Amino acid sequence: MSLGMACALASACCFGIASVLQAVAARAVEAGSASGVDPVLLLRVLRQWRYAAGLALDALGFLLQVTALRSLPLYAVGASLAASLAVTAVVASWLLEARLSTAEWAAVATMCAGLAMIVPASGAQGQHPGPAALRWSLLGLALVVLLIGALAGRFADRPRALLLGLGAGAGLGVVEVAIRLVESLTSSWRGV
Structure with missing residues (x-):
């Protein structure tokens, strides 16, 4: 596997884990208005270590994405980043204690199988x-x-x-x- 593909997959992992950490932090903070939209909510959420860790993972994921985009075709990186949805689902099932249905686990497996086919199929990028x-x-x-x-x-x-x-x-x-x-x-x- 190339360094670019490793960076793309690591980026997807960073983004997926960051999403769950930020969701956990947001749930721990009560909204200040009835609609749930509160201008000060971001300041309250930023005090949560999980949210800060999620932001750090987002930044790392972006740097890994840039590295991948510099060496792989756009479609390969885009498909790899879509795997962050599968990472989010798996991590959410663990951290948020969300139960995934059989169909959802099958979707995660299908995403992984699709990525396994893209890796050898992606050709060289144009220069x-x-x-x-x-x-x-x-x-x-x-x-x-x-x-x-x-x-x-x-x-x-x-x-x-x-x-x-x-x-x-x-x-x-x-x-x-x-x-x-x-x-x-x-x-x-x-x-x-």
Whole structure:
């Protein structure tokens, strides 16, 4: 297994474990309003060691993701990161004492089997930089994602959840493609 794939899978583990740790910390803090949305909630949650550990794992996962994206095709890293859902399910069954059904365990096993097929099937990535139009389009899309996130707070629960989910998914794609378009740090520093 290549270093890139190992980094991608380790990143998925970091993200999955971080999600559960943050959920445990959020459950330990009571919401300050009836709707559960409280501007000070983040400050209260940050005092929980599990939440801080989750943030540290998110940061480590992101660094591992960047390393993987620099050496593997986007689809291989994206599929590997999707495995964080399986990691979340397994860790939640242990830390949150959630019972997974047979179908959910089968889904975890299927995800692992799919990843086992992607590892040998992923080929070499292209080494050519994207055109300038792609870079400008990516910047424009990033601004649209930011605008969606800013406007989502003004909507009711259901549309807000839909818009935030749309923004999060698009943001993930923007980050993955942007990492591939950015020149390596070593070549950037050589030009200085």
